[in-house]
Amino acid sequence: MWLYPGVFLLLLFSWFMDRERTYKAVKIAAKRFLKILPAFIEMLILVSLVLYLVPDRFIAEYLSSKKIFTATLVASLIGSITFMPGFIVFPLCGILLKKGVPYMVLSAFTTTLMMVGVLTFPVEKSYFGVRVAIVRNLISFLIAMIVAIATGIFFGEVSL
């Protein structure tokens, strides 16, 4: 992973330019991280529980439903309430696509997964507050549904 070495080099460069500032930067980083850490732990607890209750094979099964609109709706709900890094999601979707799951369903799943964050809510509300966090997630869900429908139309899976 390039992130650690990259940031380390930047830090080193910053230190050569100005030691005082660099100490200050590290102090800010630590302070901010510690402040939000409890919310991240809360998020991890939620993730560990939900991923136990909604395992990959369950997701694969529900996304393979024959009725496209039901499958799309279910996919968007599962996408909203779960949390997965890209290196798990897209290979999974690739397999589902080969199994015949429509693009529209996969679009609903991946887009809600990216945009709607029920499990990241503890972190989001710590910055944005409960109300704005809810509104942002509702708007995101709506956008994800529009994206899914547009995908379905584009790939000729549904018609207007």
Next chain:
Amino acid sequence: MTFRKWILFSGYAAFLLFSYIFGFAPGREIGKNFATFGLYMLKILPPVFVLIGLFEVWVSRETVERHMGRTSGIRGYLWAVLLAGTTVGGLYVAFPVAYALYNKGARLGVIFAYVGASAVCRIPMTVFEASFLGVKFTAVRMLVSLPLVLISSALLGAYLEKRGYRISDGSA
């Protein structure tokens, strides 16, 4: 840390401990999930916060205000999308960055655009997605979602700006 969180954390820790001692399989699997995703986030979060720290000391308020502030116009949104393209991780990384931008004088619409765009158009993720689901799939998703993200962010930002809304430092 709040009392509610202390109860939650100690209850959860006790549950995991109990599961490991008595071999309660679901509890052990939940513990494994916690460790897996905890490690995954440890690979991302500490360097992200160091970057935020460096941003705070090296980038001046005037620069951020000029490019992403009240008078930045459409350019602010362009910066939001570019910055989002280079973001790693996902939404949970975008929130602390959003606060850093806010702290330096970026306007709300631009900040929400950054958060939304970092969900849908992070470059490494997009490339990865296209390789599994095809370029057409990714193109449709980007072309539909990005304009909607920008418009809704601008509207939400303008509305909250009028109501004197403030983004918190992470302790809300």
